[in-house]
Amino acid sequence: QKEVEQNSGPLSVPEGAIASLNCTYSDRGSQSFFWYRQYSGKSPELIMFIYSNGDKEDGRFTAQLNKASQYVSLLIRDSQPSDSATYLCASRDNYGQNFVFGPGTRLSVLP
Amino acid sequence: ETGVTQSPTHLIKTRGQQVTLRCSSQSGHNTVSWYQQALGQGPQFIFQYYREEENGRGNFPPRFSGLQFPNYSSELNVNALELDDSALYLCASSSERSGGGGSYEQYFGPGTRLTVT
Numbered sequence: 001q002k003e004v005e006q007n008s009g010p011l012s013v014p015e016g017a018i019a020s021l022n023c024t025y026s027d028r029g030s031q032s033f034f035w036y037r038q039y040s041g042k043s044p045e046l047i048m049f050i051y052s053n054g055d056k057e058d059g060r061f062t063a064q065l066n067k068a069s070q071y072v073s074l075l076i077r078d079s080q081p082s083d084s085a086t087y088l089c090a091s092r093d094n095y096g097q098n099f100v101f102g103p104g105t106r107l108s109v110l111p
Numbered sequence: 112e113t114g115v116t117q118s119p120t121h122l123i124k125t126r127g128q129q130v131t132l133r134c135s136s137q138s139g140h141n142t143v144s145w146y147q148q149a150l151g152q153g154p155q156f157i158f159q160y161y162r163e164e165e166n167g168r169g170n171f172p173p174r175f176s177g178l179q180f181p182n183y184s185s186e187l188n189v190n191a192l193e194l195d196d197s198a199l200y201l202c203a204s205s206s207e208r209s210g211g212g213g214s215y216e217q218y219f220g221p222g223t224r225l226t227v228t
Contacts, residue, residue, distance in 0.1 A: 004153075034216070034217075036219075042221070042222075043199075043201055043219040043220060043221050043222045044154065044201070044219050045113075045219070046216055046217070046218060046219075049216055088153050088154070090153075099144060099156055099159075099217065100156065101146075101153035101154045101155070101156075102153050103151075103152055103153045104152075104153050
């Protein structure tokens, strides 16, 4: 059973702080990893994806991937109350058929 | 806005009935994947359609079926509805290549909220 695990939270951080969201995956065949943000009652919105070991930065967001440890993380710098949402981590293999989501981590940014 | 549309937005059905949900993919995308998201959980993969063929399936019974049309739009059909089928149904479009190695990113539509009573 291919699984993606996340701490369900809630993770609470003060406004302006760095929020760190973590994710582990079980399938070593997973090739690429995605972070989605989902506001309550809405559909998931793609934030960024990563498929090479190391860091990938996009604005206030940095994704980190360590395939040896089967670990993915998302850092949100200068967190804003509008970042309060559930963050979903997902993995997929190179053939695109196995797209596995974690349960999501609920982030709350306190003003 | 992702350019992926779904209809209807909300639907209420009775146990045992059948339902059809529709999805139009983003322009330039040839692949549609369907997901079921129960409250408080991550999306669960139902199946994927690539160039009108089913291209992978999750752990869902055969009463969940689908179609993809030449314009890459798609339908999800669920027969013999059960109470546990109540969920948000999401479709996601992407651009894939035969043999893998496509653009990888999937973009979600707004979803259809199905309630089975």
